[in-house]
Amino acid sequence: MPKYYIMLVDTARNEMRVPVKALLNPYDDKNAFAAGMPQFFGGTGKGNQRHVDVLAKEVTEESRRTLQLTLASAEAAPELFGRNDMYFYWTRSDGWRETGTPWNDGRGPDEREMDRIAIIDLTPFVEDWSDDAIIAELVRQAGCGDAPVQGKRDFARSETRVAFLKLIRQLVGG
Numbered sequence: 001m002p003k004y005y006i007m008l009v010d011t012a013r014n015e016m017r018v019p020v021k022a023l024l025n026p027y028d029d030k031n032a033f034a035a036g037m038p039q040f041f042g043g044t045g046k047g048n049q050r051h052v053d054v055l056a057k058e059v060t061e062e063s064r065r066t067l068q069l070t071l072a073s074a075e076a077a078p079e080l081f082g083r084n085d086m087y088f089y090w091t092r093s094d095g096w097r098e099t100g101t102p103w104n105d106g107r108g109p110d111e112r113e114m115d116r117i118a119i120i121d122l123t124p125f126v127e128d129w130s131d132d133a134i135i136a137e138l139v140r141q142a143g144c145g146d147a148p149v150q151g152k153r154d155f156a157r158s159e160t161r162v163a164f165l166k167l168i169r170q171l172v173g174g
Helices: 051-062 071-075 131-142 149-156 159-172
Strands: 003-010 015-021 041-044 067-069 079-083 086-091 096-098 114-121
Touching: 003 051, 003 067, 003 159, 015 131, 041 051, 051 067, 051 086, 079 159, 086 159, 114 131, 131 159, 149 159
Parallel strands: 003 086
Antiparallel strands: 003 015, 003 041, 015 114, 067 096, 079 086
C-alpha cells in the first residue's frame, strides 16, 4: 500500500510546520520508528483512496485537529519525490490553515503519533550547506537533540530525511 506524506510551508513567514514523532507508538506502547525526530504529516492509503484524502485525514489527526489541509490546494500540491511506494508532497500557505483548536492530549492513538508540532524558521538554512548541516539545524530547531539514539538512527536512514533535504534545498534555493 502506498504511503503519502506532506509538509506544510508558510511562505509568508518562511516557516514550516513540522510534526515531531512521539517516543512510543500509541498502538502498541513500544518504541516508535524515528522516535523523537522530525517527520512529515502522512500515512498509508487504503484501497483506491486518493492521496489528497489520505493527506487531509493525516494532517488533521497528527496535528490533533490544530491544522487542516484544504483539499483543493492539496490536489495541486507539488510532489517532492517518490520512492519505494512512498510519496512526499508539500504545500504553501494557501493549502492549509490553522483551525484555532488548541493542542490537546489526543482522542485516540491516531492523534498521539506525534508529540508536538515544531515551527521551523527557514531563514538560517543555506542551499549549499552539507546534508548533515541541514539536518543538524532542522533537529536543533525542532528540539529533537535529546531524541533516543535508535530514533536518530532510524531517521538517519529514512526516506523522510531525504525528503527534508530535498524540500529545504528547494525552498531556500529559490
